Structures are given as structure tokens and as C-alpha cells.
Amino acid sequence: GESVGLHLPTLSVQEGDNSIINCAYSNSASDYFIWYKQESGKGPQFIIDIRSNMDKRQGQRVTVLLNKTVKHLSLQIAATQPGDSAVYFCAEKITGNQFYFGTGTSLTVIP
Amino acid sequence: SAVISQKPSRDICQRGTSLTIQCQVDSQVTMMFWYRQQPGQSLTLIATANQGSEATYESGFVIDKFPISRPNLTFSTLTVSNMSPEDSSIYLCSVRTGGQETQYFGPGTRLLVL
Numbered sequence: 001g002e003s004v005g006l007h008l009p010t011l012s013v014q015e016g017d018n019s020i021i022n023c024a025y026s027n028s029a030s031d032y033f034i035w036y037k038q039e040s041g042k043g044p045q046f047i048i049d050i051r052s053n054m055d056k057r058q059g060q061r062v063t064v065l066l067n068k069t070v071k072h073l074s075l076q077i078a079a080t081q082p083g084d085s086a087v088y089f090c091a092e093k094i095t096g097n098q099f100y101f102g103t104g105t106s107l108t109v110i111p
Numbered sequence: 112s113a114v115i116s117q118k119p120s121r122d123i124c125q126r127g128t129s130l131t132i133q134c135q136v137d138s139q140v141t142m143m144f145w146y147r148q149q150p151g152q153s154l155t156l157i158a159t160a161n162q163g164s165e166a167t168y169e170s171g172f173v174i175d176k177f178p179i180s181r182p183n184l185t186f187s188t189l190t191v192s193n194m195s196p197e198d199s200s201i202y203l204c205s206v207r208t209g210g211q212e213t214q215y216f217g218p219g220t221r222l223l224v225l
Contacts, residue, residue: 032212043203043216044154046112089153093212097142101154 012108019077021105023090028071032093035064035075038104039086047075047088077107085109113138113208115217123223124194131190132220134204139184142207144214145177149200157202160187194224 013019025033031052036044050057050064050073057064063076073090087104094100114137124130134143143160158166158179166179181187191198204217 034213036216041221043115043219046213046215049213091214097144097159098156099214103153 009103010106010108012110013080015080015082015109015111017080019075019080019084019107019109021075021077021088021107023073023075023102025071025073025090025092027092027094028068030092030094033064033066033073034091034093034099035062035073036089036091036101037084037086038089044089080107080109082109082111112213112215113140113206115204115206115215117202117204117217117220119220120218121221121223123225126195126224128194129190129192130194130222131188132202132204134187134189134217136185136206138208140206140208141184141210143181143187144205145179145187145189146203146205146216147200148203148219154203157189160189191222194222196224198222199224 034049035047037047038044048059048062048064050066052068055066061078065074075088077084085108087106089104090102091099116135118133122130145157146154147157148154156169157172157177158168160166160179160181162181162184176192178190189202199222201219201221203219205214207214
């Protein structure tokens with residue numbers, strides 16, 4: 001099957017800086033993507049999603065960019081805070097019911 | 112989004128025993144799924160829980176090992192049968208509401224098999 005992978009397994013940023021988490025996908029037919037945040041001991045929490053007919057979508061302090069040409073997805077977090085420390089997963093919808101999840105990037109915010 | 116709860120939140124079990132995990136949603140949902148997340152890894156879909164019929168299992172997962180029930184639109188159970196230490200994992204319930212594609216997750220059940 002198709003796979004979703006992340007470029008960086010760990011990322012450390014200073015509090016207040018911007019964070020960028022990257023994700024590569026391999027199924028050019030995928031039309032829907034989601035970013036999740038998973039804090040220690042909790043389930044994945046929906047952050048933001050984007051459809052393939054868009055290349056950018058913004059939420060509160062987060063922006064997702066989609067580059068279909070190179071099959072790349074990124075999550076940008078503005079003014080990173082200690083509460084943003086977590087593992088971030090991208091998910092790619094490959095069929096009507098199936099999502100594939102990336103391996104995750106662990107974000108650590110340094111106070 | 113729906114509010115999803117799971118019971119138990121964690122458990123320590125002996126090998127050879129079985130554990131049933133419950134997933135309760137505060138509203139009717141169209142689809143319910145069960146995932147496994149092994150330590151330090153990403154999420155793997157076990158099966159889609161179908162209301163009133165047998166679950167749809169993914170490759171590598173079988174009904175005898177992971178029987179699933181879904182008696183209505185707000186509740187599902189996953190049983191991990193004849194457990195071995197390799198079954199130690201986080202088990203996550205996930206749902207979709209209405210006609211949306213977005214999936215939401217429960218808090219997970221942390222299982223340790225000794």
C-alpha cells in the first residue's frame with residue numbers, strides 16, 4: 001500500500017519561535033490530509049485538515065501547506081508554546097475509509 | 112466533533128487472557144474504527160466496526176483474535192483475545208460523524224500484557 005513518512009523524527013524549538021513539521025506522501029491520488037497532535041498519554045487530537053484542491057489552509061496559530069507537485073505536506077506552528085510539545089502525525093486518505101498515518105515527529109519546545 | 116470515551120483507560124493483563132475495550136460516543140456516528148498504536152510507532156487500522164454486521168478487518172488482523180461488536184450508532188467493543196506480550200499496545204477508537212471525512216480519536220486504552 002501507499003505510505004506516508006515524515007522527514008524529521010524529532011524537532012526542538014525555542015519558545016516563541018515558529019515550528020515547521022514536514023510530511024511526504026506517495027499516493028498522488030490522495031485528496032484529503034489531516035494533521036494530528038498527540039500528547040503523552042492521550043489519543044490523537046485533530047488540528048487541521050486540507051483537501052487536494054487547496055494549497056494552503058490556516059487555523060489558529062497553525063498553517064498547513066500542500067505541495068502536490070512534490071507530494072509534500074507541512075504544518076507550521078506560529079509562536080510555539082510549551083503546550084505545543086507533542087508528537088505530530090500527518091494522515092493521508094487513500095480510499096473511502098482508509099487513512100495512512102505517518103510515523104510522527106516529536107516536537108519539543110524549549111522554554 | 113464527537114466526544115469519545117474508552118474503558119478501561121489502561122490495564123495490565125496476564126498472557127492467555129482476554130480483554131474487552133469499550134468505546135462510547137456522545138452522539139450517533141456513521142463510522143467507527145479500531146486502531147492499534149505500538150510503543151513509539153504510528154497508528155495501524157485493525158478494523159472498521161459495522162453496525163449490526165461483522166467488522167471489516169485489515170490485512171494481518173482476524174476476527175478470532177480481535178472480535179468486534181457494534182450494536183448501535185454510539186457504541187463499540189474490541190476484544191483482544193488470548194493475549195501475548197506482543198499485544199501490548201495502545202488501542203484507539205476512532206469515529207466519523209455525518210458525511211464528513213475527518214476522523215476523531217478517543218483517549219486510547221493502554222494495554223500491557225505480562
